[in-house]
Amino acid sequence: MARIDYKHHDKILLAVDCIIFGFDGSGLKALLVKRGLEPEMGKWSLMGGFANKEEGIDQAAARILVQLTGMDKIYMEQLHCFGDVDRDPGGRVVSIAYFALIKIEESNGETLDLHNAKWFDLKKLPTMIFDHKQMVRLAKERLQQKVANHPIGFELLPNKFTLQQLQGLYEAVYETSFDKRNFTRKILSLGILQRLDEKEKESSKKGAFYYVFDKKKYKQLESEGIKMI
Amino acid sequence: MARIDYKHHDKILLAVDCIIFGFDGSGLKALLVKRGLEPEMGKWSLMGGFANKEEGIDQAAARILVQLTGMDKIYMEQLHCFGDVDRDPGGRVVSIAYFALIKIEESNGETLDLHNAKWFDLKKLPTMIFDHKQMVRLAKERLQQKVANHPIGFELLPNKFTLQQLQGLYEAVYETSFDKRNFTRKILSLGILQRLDEKEKESSKKGAFYYVFDKKKYKQLESEGIKMI
DNA sequence: TATTTTAAGTGTAGTTTGTACATTTATTTT
DNA sequence: AAAATAAATGTACAAACTACACTTAAAATA
Numbered sequence: 001m002a003r004i005d006y007k008h009h010d011k012i013l014l015a016v017d018c019i020i021f022g023f024d025g026s027g028l029k030a031l032l033v034k035r036g037l038e039p040e041m042g043k044w045s046l047m048g049g050f051a052n053k054e055e056g057i058d059q060a061a062a063r064i065l066v067q068l069t070g071m072d073k074i075y076m077e078q079l080h081c082f083g084d085v086d087r088d089p090g091g092r093v094v095s096i097a098y099f100a101l102i103k104i105e106e107s108n109g110e111t112l113d114l115h116n117a118k119w120f121d122l123k124k125l126p127t128m129i130f131d132h133k134q135m136v137r138l139a140k141e142r143l144q145q146k147v148a149n150h151p152i153g154f155e156l157l158p159n160k161f162t163l164q165q166l167q168g169l170y171e172a173v174y175e176t177s178f179d180k181r182n183f184t185r186k187i188l189s190l191g192i193l194q195r196l197d198e199k200e201k202e203s204s205k206k207g208a209f210y211y212v213f214d215k216k217k218y219k220q221l222e223s224e225g226i227k228m229i
Numbered sequence: 230m231a232r233i234d235y236k237h238h239d240k241i242l243l244a245v246d247c248i249i250f251g252f253d254g255s256g257l258k259a260l261l262v263k264r265g266l267e268p269e270m271g272k273w274s275l276m277g278g279f280a281n282k283e284e285g286i287d288q289a290a291a292r293i294l295v296q297l298t299g300m301d302k303i304y305m306e307q308l309h310c311f312g313d314v315d316r317d318p319g320g321r322v323v324s325i326a327y328f329a330l331i332k333i334e335e336s337n338g339e340t341l342d343l344h345n346a347k348w349f350d351l352k353k354l355p356t357m358i359f360d361h362k363q364m365v366r367l368a369k370e371r372l373q374q375k376v377a378n379h380p381i382g383f384e385l386l387p388n389k390f391t392l393q394q395l396q397g398l399y400e401a402v403y404e405t406s407f408d409k410r411n412f413t414r415k416i417l418s419l420g421i422l423q424r425l426d427e428k429e430k431e432s433s434k435k436g437a438f439y440y441v442f443d444k445k446k447y448k449q450l451e452s453e454g455i456k457m458i
Numbered sequence: 459t460a461t462t463t464t465a466a467g468t469g470t471a472g473t474t475t476g477t478a479c480a481t482t483t484a485t486t487t488t
Numbered sequence: 489a490a491a492a493t494a495a496a497t498g499t500a501c502a503a504a505c506t507a508c509a510c511t512t513a514a515a516a517t518a
Binding site: 325358391393409410413432433434435436437438 | 463464465466467468469
């Protein structure tokens with residue numbers, strides 16, 4: 001056994017970085033901040049911070065997310081741990097990446113400004129520090145996988161949304177387009193959407209019905225993921 | 230930004246724990262060791278160790294795997310990072326879990342004995358230290374997901390194997406049974422198996438053809454996962 | 459040499475799911 | 489009343505999945 005005793009082993013700086021996804025109706029977006037310390041101060045970066053000794057890593061990630069967005073109860077899951085020796089030129093830092101899905105229209109613009117945060121289209125990301133681009137890439141892949149089997153896409157939409165918005169979201173996530181009839185049929189056949197009597201009338205004269213995600217129905221169906229796409 | 234500067238932040242012990250899967254023809258197995266240090270000395274544990282400051286975490290995981298099995302070029306991927314504050318009563322240790330797939334019949338019994346290692350049927354795991362049972366559970370779930378879309382099941386079988394062995398493996402991974410005709414048809418239709426002229430004649434008078442996984446054909450098909458099951 | 463035994467190997471029909479594709483409908487504006 | 493706009497909807501064909509049982513090759517035995 002290598003782990004002979006706990007003292008006499010290297011302790012390492014542990015960071016948490018958050019890939020924060022949003023959807024504005026057109027494309028998938030990521031929230032980046034201007035880094036406030038050396039090295040690479042002023043460059044674009046994922047929102048991050050160091051994990052404290054007295055907090056769990058999930059708590060650290062949640063704390064950092066709240067710091068930036070002011071929002072809690074955000075969908076977040078651990079992505080991957082990045083631990084190459086030279087990933088951070090400032091020192092040996094192992095970073096645990098999390099990705100979060102937020103309702104972009106509920107985010108607080110002032111709080112974001114305070115942190116020099118900005119939404120970037122995923123297809124037009126700026127140069128980012130360290131291995132952050134790799135993190136975003138992996139997060140996007142994971143999002144694609146996850147969205148295919150779990151009803152998490154709704155985390156990126158307003159509470160009530162039209163079928164076209166939902167389709168637009170899936171199209172953004174997969175960078176493809178779907179046939180409207182087939183998409184509608186499939187998504188409704190899942191039985192996890194509830195149609196409201198209310199219509200969205202901005203973008204059409206006829207108006208499109210709003211739907212909400214029916215969490216109860218989903219839980220009834222199966223707690224272990226259903227095929228969304 | 231929370232990450233104001235690199236000094237003045239907590240450094241934390243970083244461990245790596247390996248879930249090592251094997252398949253012996255009947256059930257899926259995990260390789261456990263008797264823990265050699267306090268706390269919980271003598272209890273069953275995943276093979277683990279501390280990450281050193283001068284090595285990447287993937288390297289640390291590979292090192293630990295070689296230590297136990299003497300084997301390298303093993304299929305291994307990162308599973309998840311476990312970082313609850315109290316997960317290890319011996320101190321604040323964040324553990325990065327990896328899972329590995331090994332050909333059980335190629336493992337060196339003597340090396341395993343040296344480390345007090347033993348193969349356990351996944352359905353009959355002993356009490357394990359800390360959150361190791363949770364790690365194994367998550368690893369099994371991940372294996373199920375991964376095996377469905379990636380040709381990694383072969384890592385658990387001898388280089389040449391019969392279709393029945395392969396089916397047995399999938400049945401063990403998913404804890405279910407498949408129809409032999411449908412399974413055979415589907416797996417062969419992928420076009421990634423090559424039939425040898427040689428037959429396995431131990432378990433039948435007719436003999437069953439050996440197959441090998443054809444990595445080249447697989448790479449040709451697509452580098453991004455095909456549907457295995 | 460014929461028969462038995464064993465597990466391997468194979469085919470078909472029915473159902474479900476996926477895909478491609480165009481017209482009708484509700485409402486507002488002119 | 490007509491035109492304009494985007495929403496809502498159906499059908500036919502193809503592909504994939506599922507359920508299900510007999511034939512075959514080879515060795516062992518009579």
